[in-house]
Amino acid sequence: xxxxxxHVRGKRxxxxxxxxxxxxxxxxxxxxxxxxxxxGRATRTRATLESLPYEILESILLYxxxxxxxxxxxxxxxxxxxRATLLRLFIWAFHETWEQSFGIPARQRLLHVGQSALxxxxxxxxxxxxxxxxxxxxxYARDRWYQHSLPWRxxxxxxxxxxxxxxxxxxxxECFKVDYQEAHRWPAFFATSLQxxxxxxxxxxxxxxxxxxGPWDDEQLRRLFWLSRGGLKIGNEGQHVPPWEVKLQCLDNxxxxxxxxxxxxxxxxxxxxxxxxxxxxxxxxxxxxLDRRIEWGGDSPEDKQTLRQMRTALVFVSEHEYTMPx
Numbered sequence: 001x002x003x004x005x006x007h008v009r010g011k012r013x014x015x016x017x018x019x020x021x022x023x024x025x026x027x028x029x030x031x032x033x034x035x036x037x038x039x040g041r042a043t044r045t046r047a048t049l050e051s052l053p054y055e056i057l058e059s060i061l062l063y064x065x066x067x068x069x070x071x072x073x074x075x076x077x078x079x080x081x082x083r084a085t086l087l088r089l090f091i092w093a094f095h096e097t098w099e100q101s102f103g104i105p106a107r108q109r110l111l112h113v114g115q116s117a118l119x120x121x122x123x124x125x126x127x128x129x130x131x132x133x134x135x136x137x138x139x140y141a142r143d144r145w146y147q148h149s150l151p152w153r154x155x156x157x158x159x160x161x162x163x164x165x166x167x168x169x170x171x172x173x174e175c176f177k178v179d180y181q182e183a184h185r186w187p188a189f190f191a192t193s194l195q196x197x198x199x200x201x202x203x204x205x206x207x208x209x210x211x212x213x214g215p216w217d218d219e220q221l222r223r224l225f226w227l228s229r230g231g232l233k234i235g236n237e238g239q240h241v242p243p244w245e246v247k248l249q250c251l252d253n254x255x256x257x258x259x260x261x262x263x264x265x266x267x268x269x270x271x272x273x274x275x276x277x278x279x280x281x282x283x284x285x286x287x288x289x290l291d292r293r294i295e296w297g298g299d300s301p302e303d304k305q306t307l308r309q310m311r312t313a314l315v316f317v318s319e320h321e322y323t324m325p326x
Contacts, residue, residue, distance in 0.1 A: 054079040061085070062092055065114050067121075086123060090132040093118050094200075095140075098133070101199040102141045102170075116206040119227070126222040133200070134172035146170035149198035149229060150179050180225055184264060188306040191267035200230030206240050207232055212269065213246050214253030221264060228268035235273030247274050248282060251310070256286055260299075261306040275313045287314050 049057075050073055057079050061069050070077040093114040118124055146169045169175075183191075211224045212234070235241060251274065254265040290311045294304055 049073070050075040054082065054085070058085050058088070062089060067114065067117050086128070087132050087135060090118055090124070090128070091136045094132070095136065097199060097202050098136055099140065102144045102146065115202055119205065120208050126219055126226060129223070129226060130172040130176060137170050137172065141170065144170075146175075148175065148179060150182060150196050176226060179229060180222060183225060183267065186263060186267055187302065188261055188263040188266040189270065189309055190263075196229070197231045197233060198229060201227055201232045203231055203233070203236055204239065205232055207234055209242065209246060212242055213249035214265070216253070216262070216265065224268055225264060233271070234269065235271050241273050244278050244282075247278060248286075250274060251286065255307070255310050256289055261303050263306070266306070283314050287311060290314070
């Protein structure tokens, strides 16, 4: 019986008998309107300032020196409120001034942008300032010479600290503590004729108004002394002089209405500027109050002498012939 032949397809594909033809009417591409395109772009997520990591925000803050950046939003403020970030910002603002105070030759123009604004911020307290100064010294002035700017007086010194200083002598907290305790022993008007100020602050930096007007708590007194010891002297060339209302507040809180005249404030602030350009009627009122207190008050002989010196300044202020009492 003969076999039935079977056709098996090989490896090669059989040629197609028909070639596909293109469509007679292909669908046209739809064009979007301008409104549709803009609406689509608006819905896309964009990187916002708040979404940036704090490292980038910190770099923006340091390079721009824009102290309003933390107030851009609550989230940005929280990211930039880290103490390490604030320390780096403070050190950046005071770096050149501190370089010069440690013996680096003075440049033609020191950077002082931001010092005044930083000192007015609520977190710039004396503890923070000393921490920043110590952190700077540990990095840039570890082996440099440091000497106290306060004149050494045996009657006011405890004798437990070397005021002559030396290499690697600087310790922000310890040196400040010694100077502050010594300044507290000074009588009123003792420092007006002495060269006792260093250069921890640029001379054109403004003193915060709250430290001028008073009243002062312990932290504010320490901050006032640090700024005064650091070279901030109101009335110098380029310095902003407060209005007469602030001057009267200072005089009233430090001497006229104080239970005991504040010798530290007097030595830090009472220079020629505070006794000039005061209204005559206000000067007359304060002089009458001083006369009554000197005559009838229960102040000690030392405090009455301070009141008399203050009265002398007020008497001569209208004639502009006043020189600081010694």
